[in-house]
């Protein structure tokens with residue numbers, strides 16, 4: 001079968017690999033029908049040291065179950081399913097607490113003996129815990145939205161939950177990438193009265209406005225903080241969704257939070273210590289967030305995507321075949337595309 005393998009910065013290849021197959025009684029074998037490229041895939045694309053073994057890529061996908069191990073009971077051959085961006089057993093104490101990303105038996109796609117999702121097929125460990133059945137056919141028009149349940153919409157939702165978004169609040173989203181755009185949808189869904197988006201790519205901030213944002217702040221750093229304060233009567237916002245992961249973005253997030261507010265961070269941090277410690281201390285700002293337990297949110301968010309009330313699938317502005325995946329990475333890295341969907 002064909003799969004995407006990264007061999008170093010800028011070196012992504014689609015090549016023949018051994019066919020995925022069931023090896024444990026709790027596994028399922030999935031034929032992948034939709035996958036995508038994540039903003040987090042761009043970090044290794046920028047800086048991964050050359051590695052002759054290569055790393056299987058892709059952690060967001062929907063597929064059709066081809067076969068299951070003898071202990072699998074919740075999905076069967078022919079089912080259309082979505083996988084969250086990490087696998088988990090669904091039975092340990094952390095899974096019970098809704099923190100599937102810390103599952104005692106869980107792990108990342110493309111590591112621990114599994115392949116990645118930017119491929120024709122994948123072995124799914126702990127299929128009962130990991131997979132969620134979708135009540136649609138494999139070519140349903142809602143596929144883009146449903147694919148965002150794998151990661152990007154659940155991650156935006158996690159940012160909003162961790163930022164403690166409540167009805168009537170003013171909320172800021174730092175970052176106009178696909179996660180930030182999903183954060184706008186999530187904040188509105190939780191009742192935010194007014195959402196500000198901080199970003200400087202007009203195609204993306206225009207989409208944010210269509211998705212429910214009221215104001216765009218293109219300034220960065222100190223100027224961005226001042227602009228948000230101007231827009232909020234000098235106060236700052238109740239809740240900030242930090243969807244970038246760079247030090248300056250986090251500093252901005254702290255700077256625009258009103259006293260007693262909260263920052264939900266979901267941008268993978270490219271720094272070691274949290275900036276703004278003094279300000280967040282004296283303003284009693286809660287800093288929360290982290291890697292989103294997508295599996296905990298899929299069932300909650302899926303109905304509104306199926307009903308068409310929420311349209312997180314609008315973050316996809318490009319669709320390619322598996323052979324074109326290297327070009328998809330390039331397009332996202334050069335910001336020619338917000339998010340690329342793959343039909344293997």
Ligand SMILES: [Zn+2]
Nearest residue numbers: 090092095103
């Ligand atoms: Zn678990």
